[in-house]
Amino acid sequence: xxxxxxxxxxxxxxxxxxxxxxxxxxxxxxxxxxxxxxxxxxxxxxxxxxxxxxxxxxxxxxxxxxxxxxxxxxxxxxxxxxxxxxxxxxxxxxxxxxxxxxxxxxxxxxxxxxxxxxxxxxxxxxxxxxxxxxxxxxxxxxxxxxxxxxxxxxxxxxxxxxxxxxxxxxxxxxxxxxxxxxxxxxxxxxxxxxxxxxxxxxxxxxxxxxxxxxxxxxxxxxxxxxxxxxxxxxxxxxxxxxxxxxxxxxxxxxxxxxxxxxxxxxxxxxxxxxxxxxxxxxxxxxxxxxxxxxxxxxxxxxxxxxxxxxx
Numbered sequence: 551x552x553x554x555x556x557x558x559x560x561x562x563x564x565x566x567x568x569x570x571x572x573x574x575x576x577x578x579x580x581x582x583x584x585x586x587x588x589x590x591x592x593x594x595x596x597x598x599x600x601x602x603x604x605x606x607x608x609x610x611x612x613x614x615x616x617x618x619x620x621x622x623x624x625x626x627x628x629x630x631x632x633x634x635x636x637x638x639x640x641x642x643x644x645x646x647x648x649x650x651x652x653x654x655x656x657x658x659x660x661x662x663x664x665x666x667x668x669x670x671x672x673x674x675x676x677x678x679x680x681x682x683x684x685x686x687x688x689x690x691x692x693x694x695x696x697x698x699x700x701x702x703x704x705x706x707x708x709x710x711x712x713x714x715x716x717x718x719x720x721x722x723x724x725x726x727x728x729x730x731x732x733x734x735x736x737x738x739x740x741x742x743x744x745x746x747x748x749x750x751x752x753x754x755x756x757x758x759x760x761x762x763x764x765x766x767x768x769x770x771x772x773x774x775x776x777x778x779x780x781x782x783x784x785x786x787x788x789x790x791x792x793x794x795x796x797x798x799x800x801x802x803x804x805x806x807x808x809x810x811x812x813x814x815x816x817x818x819x820x821x822x823x824x825x826x827x828x829x830x831x832x833x834x835x836x837x838x839x840x841x842x843x844x845x846x847x848x849x850x851x852x853x854x855x856x857x858x859x860x861x
Contacts, residue, residue, distance in 0.1 A: 656692040677744030687827035710734030716770040746841035772813025780810030
């Protein structure tokens with residue numbers, strides 16, 4: 551037995567000295583499948599012989615950059631300077647700490663895109679509603695086919711909640727027992743330009759009116775808790791449960807109802823993640839059928855500011 555063990559140790563030492571690989575994880579930590587001759591990068595497969603992906607990227611990381619439209623190219627055909635650990639076309643510099651610590655996190659990417667979209671709004675290149683729709687489409691592209699991923703990732707940035715219990719978490723935050731997600735804390739928020747007036751808060755706040763935040767919170771509630779709980783929560787928030795009476799408005803109430811409806815449709819699979827951007831445009835834009843419904847419902851609008859008051 552001792553002889554066999556000694557022989558094995560000598561053989562194993564020689565094997566390592568000769569440089570034989572003892573792991574299937576290779577360049578940038580990706581798993582190599584020698585039988586296929588391919589490397590698995592979580593999102594898709596890479597052929598190191600061709601230096602190309604064998605599947606197209608599910609996203610276009612930067613639509614304004616021509617090389618990103620080649621969805622089979624590895625790091626814009628510059629592997630000497632960059633790597634792509636995720637398989638999603640997001641290049642990182644060799645040794646870049648962010649490659650392992652968050653840059654590839656979908657929530658970090660949604661956060662970065664949110665910041666960029668706000669700059670576009672401030673520059674007059676788009677309105678806040680279009681930015682919200684664009685952000686939803688972008689978030690959906692990062693996790694194709696995963697509705698919960700979309701709701702949680704958008705929520706983490708826009709509302710600060712991503713645990714799947716948004717209503718509960720908001721109550722805990724208001725009570726000082728919990729903090730918003732780190733992706734939400736300190737970010738600038740989208741405002742209400744581009745929304746139909748029936749969804750715009752008539753009381754303009756000094757810090758802005760983050761209607762996308764308000765809307766998406768109720769998307770989360772509808773998705774997580776259903777229509778009845780969502781409607782009741784929205785009604786309570788805009789009436790009896792409101793801490794600041796000056797912030798109560800029928801416009802916020804109607805927008806909350808619309809958010810709940812989208813959440814319910816997402817949960818039922820009636821609206822797919824990739825359709826959320828178009829749904830937002832179709833239902834919240836000026837003159838939409840949804841806006842007309844709420845305008846007719848609120849007979850006093852827009853001749854006077856209709857602040858919702860409890861009976």
